[in-house]
Amino acid sequence: MAYLEMKHVSKYFDRVAANVDVNLSIEKGEVHALLGENGAGKSTLMNILYGVYHQSEGELFLDGEKLHIKDPKDAIEKGIGMVHQHFMLIPELTVIENVVLGMRENKAILDLKAAAQKFEAMSEKYGMHINPWVKVDMLTVGHQQRLEILKALYRNANILILDEPTAVLTPQEVGVLFKVIRQLTAEGKTIIFISHKMNEIMEICDYCTVLRRGRTVQTVKVSDIKDKQELATLMVGHAVELNMHKSIKEPGNVILKVDKLTYTNKLKVDKLKEVTFDIHEGEIVGICGVDDNGQSELIKCITGNETATKGHVTILDEDCTHAGVRHILDKGVSHIPEDRHNMAMIKNLSINENLILMALKKDGYSKHGFIDWKWVTKHNQELCREYEVKTPDVNELAGNLSGGNQQKFVVGRELDRNPKILVAMHPDRGLDIGATKYIQRRILAEREKGTGVVLVSTELDEIMELSDKIVVLNNGEVMGILDQKEATVEKLGLMMAGERMPGYEKESDALD
Numbered sequence: 339m340a341y342l343e344m345k346h347v348s349k350y351f352d353r354v355a356a357n358v359d360v361n362l363s364i365e366k367g368e369v370h371a372l373l374g375e376n377g378a379g380k381s382t383l384m385n386i387l388y389g390v391y392h393q394s395e396g397e398l399f400l401d402g403e404k405l406h407i408k409d410p411k412d413a414i415e416k417g418i419g420m421v422h423q424h425f426m427l428i429p430e431l432t433v434i435e436n437v438v439l440g441m442r443e444n445k446a447i448l449d450l451k452a453a454a455q456k457f458e459a460m461s462e463k464y465g466m467h468i469n470p471w472v473k474v475d476m477l478t479v480g481h482q483q484r485l486e487i488l489k490a491l492y493r494n495a496n497i498l499i500l501d502e503p504t505a506v507l508t509p510q511e512v513g514v515l516f517k518v519i520r521q522l523t524a525e526g527k528t529i530i531f532i533s534h535k536m537n538e539i540m541e542i543c544d545y546c547t548v549l550r551r552g553r554t555v556q557t558v559k560v561s562d563i564k565d566k567q568e569l570a571t572l573m574v575g576h577a578v579e580l581n582m583h584k585s586i587k588e589p590g591n592v593i594l595k596v597d598k599l600t601y602t603n604k605l606k607v608d609k610l611k612e613v614t615f616d617i618h619e620g621e622i623v624g625i626c627g628v629d630d631n632g633q634s635e636l637i638k639c640i641t642g643n644e645t646a647t648k649g650h651v652t653i654l655d656e657d658c659t660h661a662g663v664r665h666i667l668d669k670g671v672s673h674i675p676e677d678r679h680n681m682a683m684i685k686n687l688s689i690n691e692n693l694i695l696m697a698l699k700k701d702g703y704s705k706h707g708f709i710d711w712k713w714v715t716k717h718n719q720e721l722c723r724e725y726e727v728k729t730p731d732v733n734e735l736a737g738n739l740s741g742g743n744q745q746k747f748v749v750g751r752e753l754d755r756n757p758k759i760l761v762a763m764h765p766d767r768g769l770d771i772g773a774t775k776y777i778q779r780r781i782l783a784e785r786e787k788g789t790g791v792v793l794v795s796t797e798l799d800e801i802m803e804l805s806d807k808i809v810v811l812n813n814g815e816v817m818g819i820l821d822q823k824e825a826t827v828e829k830l831g832l833m834m835a836g837e838r839m840p841g842y843e844k845e846s847d848a849l850d
């Protein structure tokens with residue numbers, strides 16, 4: 339028997355069979371990938387192992403002994419830790435308070451100083467430095483993830499489940515994470531790695547178990563897989579077209595102008611400094627940079643979620659610098675925000691309700707001042723079919739969908755508004771490879787229709803493949819704007835690290 343065994347595990351929610359007769363065998367010290375399309379049942383299976391859910395059928399074994407896990411606290415006591423897609427931290431508390439929170443060791447709760455020392459030694463050992471005394475809401479997303487991992491290790495996790503850990507990380511941070519994973523497995527710890535990124539699975543994992551529609555398809559040795567195309571085919575069950583076809587076309591009139599946009603936040607930090615660029619009809623402008631270099635603030639200023647301190651945003655010839663969100667959306671702007679749960683959807687509403695949140699004025703949605711639910715439901719059913727949102731029906735609570743399927747309906751809703759301008763921040767985050775390619779094709783189709791697209795992504799391949807021109811941000815400033823043809827990973831990398839293109843020097847540099 340392997341170190342960890344899940345045998346004939348099934349999990350049924352009200353109307354959904356999320357896992358059906360799943361078998362998983364994992365040896366100690368290996369990195370084991372779980373791969374599957376959005377909604378295949380990966381998170382559910384791991385939530386069973388972590389005690390969030392109880393299986394409807396089947397058995398679990400650890401080190402030859404039958405495993406009964408009451409709840410996550412019990413899982414942690416049995417040496418199983420999990421870092422979820424959406425972190426479980428309390429932002430108002432400090433790092434160390436989050437680490438010791440809920441631990442049964444009363445001593446550790448009282449002696450925060452000793453806990454902080456132990457924590458610091460641990461973060462030193464794994465090269466993941468975090469100040470134990472800062473509040474979590476001051477940490478970047480990458481550091482919050484480090485904290486989640488360290489928190490699990492602090493509690494002596496021997497098995498660490500990482501649910502799409504790289505989705506929110508910069509390439510540099512992915513490098514650090516992989517180093518930590520190697521260090522952990524060398525110490526005999528076991529990693530379960532859920533990911534949609536084929537390259538990463540090929541790079542870091544020893545074995546890969548593929549799930550499809552809740553069932554185990556196969557477990558393969560990763561070194562036996564030829565390339566990511568083969569892995570993608572194994573996941574979907576048929577070949578996936580990975581190439582994109584983008585037409586050559588002349589862009590039209592300017593539809594969005596960002597002029598010397600400056601934004602200083604509440605902590606008096608200049609997050610954007612005189613950012614200038616414009617977007618034409620039928621043009622995709624990629625915004626590229628290491629996370630937290632002004633991208634969020636830029637998008638918030640364009641969409642009316644924040645107001646620029648100086649400078650202007652002009653949308654379709656109207657100065658919208660001080661306009662509110664509603665006005666900007668009504669001008670024909672669609673927004674796929676970065677923070678799916680807080681900005682894009684309401685988890686406790688149904689998919690049907692979520693799908694009309696932005697579109698109450700759409701033709702057909704209302705009749706004599708009332709929502710025409712029959713029409714709305716039919717329309718939304720078609721939308722879900724088109725975007726392959728896996729759900730029993732549109733009355734399901736949005737919060738019950740898998741992460742990737744939530745993202746799909748948000749993208750579907752925004753594109754369904756027939757935007758003149760599409761502002762998309764990480765539109766395919768958390769999507770499986772098939773869905774990612776589908777969404778990328780839809781963005782290219784928008785370009786064909788004449789829509790101007792602002793695309794923020796940390797995936798350089800995606801930025802280079804889709805964009806007509808690329809604006810590189812570093813520390814809130816534009817380092818240069820490259821034409822797609824002249825962009826290379828090396829050039830973009832240097833500019834992301836702060837190297838300026840000719841014409842974008844600082845005034846002080848130009849005087850030297």
Ligand SMILES: Nc1ncnc2c1ncn2[C@@H]1O[C@H](COP(=O)(O)OP(=O)(O)OP(=O)(O)O)[C@@H](O)[C@H]1O
Nearest residue numbers: 351356376377378379380381382738739740741742
């Ligand atoms: N609490 C819940 N109530 C009802 N259905 C649920 C619940 N949690 C998950 N599901 C359903 O179970 C199925 C599997 O979801 P799960 O989140 O495990 O998929 P996943 O493989 O992790 O997907 P993704 O790659 O999109 O994160 C989905 O159809 C989802 O809608």
